[in-house]
Amino acid sequence: MTERVLRMGMVGGGQGAFIGDVHRLAARLDGQIQLVCGAFSRDPENCKATGRQLGLDLDRCYTDYQDMMLVEATLPASERMDFVAIVTPNHVHFPVAKAALKAGFHVLSDKPATLNLDEVKELAKIVHANDTLAYGLTHTYLGYPLVSAARAIIAEGGIGKVRKVFVEYIQGWLAGEVDNKQADWRTDPARSGISGCMGDIGTHAHNLAEYVTGKVMTHVAADLSIFVEGRLLDDDGSALFRMEDGVKGVLSASQVCVGKENSLSIRVYGETGGLEWNQEEPNTLVRTYTDRPTEILRAAQGYLPEAVQAGFRTPPGHPEGYIEAFANIYLEFGRALQTQGGVKAGMDAAVRGMAFVEALVDSSNNNSTWTEISA
Amino acid sequence: MTERVLRMGMVGGGQGAFIGDVHRLAARLDGQIQLVCGAFSRDPENCKATGRQLGLDLDRCYTDYQDMMLVEATLPASERMDFVAIVTPNHVHFPVAKAALKAGFHVLSDKPATLNLDEVKELAKIVHANDTLAYGLTHTYLGYPLVSAARAIIAEGGIGKVRKVFVEYIQGWLAGEVDNKQADWRTDPARSGISGCMGDIGTHAHNLAEYVTGKVMTHVAADLSIFVEGRLLDDDGSALFRMEDGVKGVLSASQVCVGKENSLSIRVYGETGGLEWNQEEPNTLVRTYTDRPTEILRAAQGYLPEAVQAGFRTPPGHPEGYIEAFANIYLEFGRALQTQGGVKAGMDAAVRGMAFVEALVDSSNNNSTWTEISA
Amino acid sequence: MTERVLRMGMVGGGQGAFIGDVHRLAARLDGQIQLVCGAFSRDPENCKATGRQLGLDLDRCYTDYQDMMLVEATLPASERMDFVAIVTPNHVHFPVAKAALKAGFHVLSDKPATLNLDEVKELAKIVHANDTLAYGLTHTYLGYPLVSAARAIIAEGGIGKVRKVFVEYIQGWLAGEVDNKQADWRTDPARSGISGCMGDIGTHAHNLAEYVTGKVMTHVAADLSIFVEGRLLDDDGSALFRMEDGVKGVLSASQVCVGKENSLSIRVYGETGGLEWNQEEPNTLVRTYTDRPTEILRAAQGYLPEAVQAGFRTPPGHPEGYIEAFANIYLEFGRALQTQGGVKAGMDAAVRGMAFVEALVDSSNNNSTWTEISA
């Protein structure tokens, strides 16, 4: 639990958007975070309607995020927002985050952090220059307690020295031409950056691989593809990769695997064991051994690592899902804010994520040459 | 969405309780219901501490549920609670529900509705005598949209005339002697009623079978067991059953199936098809055909029946779980309250549930003789 | 391996039959049994054609099984058949087995052993009266090594005292009217006996439950059904049952569960653990524990009980299936013949199987009264 209810402002998430709703569900679930203001849309109608539906004071519904920063900063400490949640399309993440941080507000941003590595490094400079500022990136999938369990098991040597990682995030919803708001900006370089699929979901795979293994990914040899004619950004890609300490792996991300919904999976094999997890069955973690039967580890069970026991809201067999994972990201950000002050881990992951995307694109443009990820 | 945010009072759910928290998570998730008061515990310390943690006005934290009814009834309509959520152990459901209904408050009760059939019939009399009163029972598992999808598919003839039903709810947590608050009252006749396992979870199986098939269960031939020595109530049981229109089936419930978490499953076979669902993988519904491949129907997909499309909060592949299902029960109760006034369906299911338990116990006590369920 | 290649005669299994081919595949697989003669069909054309295709000496292809017994009995010991495999429709099992046994030939019969309890008891009398005669029943599913592994684990106390058994055999192929040779005799009382579905597949479930638990089933309370109009024998049924030592359970068999292929499954729960197995994924055995993760036991792994290690032909991950299981039945029968002489276990199981069917039908005809299985 957080010490007191935290006050959140939101940029983006007006009517018609998708991810804003999910952020609000997640923030609301545990009753520890209260939405107090928002710049939901530049369209005043949409902005007010959204605020009204959310029961907000309409004076705190802003059509311009800059105004929000200015006005909120003038409110008494007991009222003004504590942090800004950024849920806009990718290209707006950077200016909003920068404005918020400059105005002294903590930031919890949807990913990717920015459109490119330069931008994220600029954010990092601001964040690291200020001891108390916190920056978080909603790498939702780290919010699943069994992902943390996998990390904990590996950290304590449960599978021995890590050797090989398979990580994959495949979807099918962009297999044809898609005509909707979600698809539009994701396939537009101006709003998505230099990569489509890899920026959108490949970054989750990268982040998951680093988080679970506890190793930094150092090099990639990538082959990105555009399968749907006329599309301007990659809708598929695979990469060989290398991590610290001799770990090797394969990462794939695709939005043209027809029939796949949201299949993010990771499999890690070490010298003495393995772990396998898939986001679509998030309450199960498979553990393999050399000479013993494979085990099915299940959410909320007492045999899981101590460190993850607090992450469950319901007993075994009562499935928790994506919203709960997302809520865990919010809870953890809120708790970190209150107990540690300026939290930098999210910032560092954000920089590495953007560096990963740039390295992928560079490698793919250079005939899949091994390319260093320089964060 | 509900028309306006509804105000909820809660009885039970003080610190140390389990299900109260789940109700609050569920009620809070969609921002349509606000907890405004509670009689969380008869212990004043616990009651206040719970209220404080929940950010309640401490004046509206009552140590006596009767007081709550009295005081809240005197508040202006714009402030007083709209309905009471009952989350106490079983034996307290009846007196609280009765008091609430008599005071004119709608009731959303955890199940089973009461300790026995007489009590629930008394409640039903009150509810049916008052056009505007609503009574709901949190048969959580009906909150999964794919359960409603199964019902819709069957209702529109998707599997032909229903023939055979297998329904099962098995757990393992009471396989040995268990010494905790949850186990204590569930195995105590004074607090649980005439049945342990069947009252606690068999009723969910019964309710699910009736809901999905749209048929009333009419007769049972049951064999209840106490496997753990010294226990006073059944911890396991199976029953043959018959429903309207020639449907036959088998129902099992057990709390001694070691290693099972919360495995509620139903399989229904008709003349031309079948449907299979398991609560532990709630986002998947399996559909079988005579001469076509088995299909895997998945949550939030456009091909699901129109009627269930509104039940999902996230796109396909973003798993929703138990809390979301529970929240759907709250949402539906809230919406029904606002649009239809006095809602009686929950009351009728509650009566049938208690009649089912009594018939089971009678049958088991009479050498498994076929026994009518007289609701 | 057997000591020498055994010589087999076959009754039934002419062209157009199904199970005869499977028996031959099974007998042939390990090179330990040679088909030397057969009464494949009463139609001389069919009989010869079958023999020719199988590369048999046509002099040893008989149109009358009685002739086969007579003639073969006159051949020198080094040439005459060692045993008779019976693969006819059910109603012919008895007369052939009787004739073979009386002629001094061992019998390996498809199941059920006979049309009714009286017949099988008559066979048992013959078999038990002769020290050297062997009788086996091809309860194919016992040929899966993981079924034996389950039995071994339970026998050595691996799940504690057994409490509850769920056993089920469901298919969908008779959900409508079916017009073929296989369906014809199975739904004809004159050829199938007093039960259709239960005699055909329910007996496998019964046999599996007794084999795995090592307990005798003593009582049933059954509800058999005919769902397809005009059919004369049960095509579905469920029964509560009781075994020795307080074990309770549920058995279902059905041929009208649309879309199910050949789903024979058993789940057994004891005081400290459980085991789950399904014939359609026969190389996996699930083992549950009280406070440890569920384990996936896999065929051919070194951690399986020593007693079953010899039952696999290929290493882990190289799936063995139905034919291999069937071949194991043949191998075991052959080995038993050579090492133990007159083998009676199959006879006893055969008698219990018929007694089980009679008890089921009696119970179902008597309003599902608990009925003793008197073998």
Next chain:
Amino acid sequence: MTERVLRMGMVGGGQGAFIGDVHRLAARLDGQIQLVCGAFSRDPENCKATGRQLGLDLDRCYTDYQDMMLVEATLPASERMDFVAIVTPNHVHFPVAKAALKAGFHVLSDKPATLNLDEVKELAKIVHANDTLAYGLTHTYLGYPLVSAARAIIAEGGIGKVRKVFVEYIQGWLAGEVDNKQADWRTDPARSGISGCMGDIGTHAHNLAEYVTGKVMTHVAADLSIFVEGRLLDDDGSALFRMEDGVKGVLSASQVCVGKENSLSIRVYGETGGLEWNQEEPNTLVRTYTDRPTEILRAAQGYLPEAVQAGFRTPPGHPEGYIEAFANIYLEFGRALQTQGGVKAGMDAAVRGMAFVEALVDSSNNNSTWTEISA
């Protein structure tokens, strides 16, 4: 069925070997192929003992495969072997195959065909120079009818233009140092060739990808690894690949994925659908669609492509496994021999397989540069 029973000679497969037994089980299963002679071992004791156990004429058990070719060639056409099955360690495949082909015997060889590309090209020259000679490679996994079903569905446009392929063959048995006969030669360059894992199992993955898609793999960018210290050949590797017509993919093979048994899987996604298959559950083929539920296609069902219907021995739900798949390879080779005379498809696949391995090793040695597969 074959026209007449074919006579087989075998090289390799003495006592203590693994794959020889499997070949014999496969060849024997359908009664269409008879083992008549063998050069099972250079050790006379072993060779005779093997022959005796198999019921062979000991005069036809040769300690030298050259002798076998010479002697058998002198036998009358009605007695001499029709073809040679080669089941030795890899390095002996080539000399035996060459000797057999030169002596005019057809060859069915275990894979890989030879130690290197030059050798296999030499074989190809011999085979292609002789109209009647047949050469087959036991790419066992193509013997699963559902693999052929996948190929047929793709060939008829069932998933649209193919875009992306994931193919993977992972095992765990060489995760540590292993001290047995099977492991010894597989990790010895002199007996295994230039690659360990990729030669042993990566070739199956390559072959499966080409067979299922009907496309030739043209380029690879590979990263092979030796994870176990002191090992001389790769025990793991991944490669990006490209096929004709713009198909892209990822191929991984590993023998150090702890706990994996024999997990060969392929997933193919086209413009309008996808197919997924895993060797460890070979009787299931998953088919995905754009706007329809995923389907579970099952072995022996009438809805499968006509072309594969003959490949099943048992009805749906009676699992067929590895031995049956292997037997299908034998059956098909036998039938092809009899109906088409000199069969060259196996030879071509063999050449492509060796070229694939060489390209992988070259690429991996050249910093994962894209390398052409020049068959």
